Amino acid sequence: MKTFFTFTIPQRAICCVCVFLLLLICALNSNAATQGTAGPTSTGTASVLVVNNDLAWIKGLDDINLGTWSGTGDMSGNDDICVLTNYFPFQLNNYIIRASGDGDGADPSAFTLSNGAQDIYYRVFFTDVNATPVELLPGQLMGGQQFVAGFGFFASLPAASGCPVPNANVEIRIEEAELATGGGTHTGILVLELIPE
């Protein structure tokens, strides 16, 4: 019994997609270089192409040492930082901030300070251009943070300049009840991630 092959529409569509992908691949791989011809002199050209992906840069971070607890009251400390991006126009783009601490048995990102034997917990607040602190939850993405116009772009802050004009702030707060459970020096690491939206 003969079997006839029928060229159906879905197969044509697949072929069209394959051709399109082939053309796309060819375009992406095309070499714009031109070769010289033989002669008294010969000139060739090569294109120089670099791709700059969306980049983010958080800098100006400093350790926060809250000092010695007096025995009463909460304690807090903060650090002015710089959040930068090369995604233009930066002033029209937001960013995401995520904070993660050393964790505890239940949450690997929990904001904890340890004296080697026990942990105390702290809270993290972040302030962007809007100057209204928002509390960050451990390991949670906090979007909608806004760059300060004119200071989000790398060009305004050369690499070696540190953070001369901060555009954000991170604050640590430890409540009295937590401090009361501690003893000795408690330390921890707070990780801040800056992600352009």
Add this chain to the structure above:
Amino acid sequence: MEFIFNTENIMKKLVQASALIAGMLTTGAVFAATQGSVGGISTGDITVSVTVTDEVRITGLDDLGGTFTGVDIVDADQLCVYRNNTGNYNITATGSGGGAFLIANGGTSIPFTVGWNDDILGGPFTGLASGATLIGQNTSETASNDCSTGGGLTAEVEVTILATDMLTLPAGAATGLLILTVGPE
């Protein structure tokens, strides 16, 4: 005793000799060819000459660059420099930024630097200034004007874009052109 001279034959011989001498005097100044003489075998020769001007060719060029990852972008391309006579060549590089080595993304441009190594088997890159000619380059291909046969590719060009400059570019692609010209020495 009488001597009889055939003056007609003598005159013919004199005329032929004179023509031959005149011809030799005439042709000797223009052509180096020598004419055969009458005989069982007659041999003459012709001097053949041709002038081959010095020729060069640069081929094997490919686009350069890369994706910024936070560190300097350094990319190199091996290519072919052909020179038909033994001897050196010179290389001149210019860019599309009014001659300067620049890549641009919209209104923002940054520089790149260019290095040249005339021996892909080793040796350092020599920096090229835009528009300046680097002389005394050798190790060119003499047999194949595109290095498809013979010793293969002969030279290498390298471009460097500093990370500190990349940081001033907005996101996206930045492009420029590197123009390389070789000449014989």
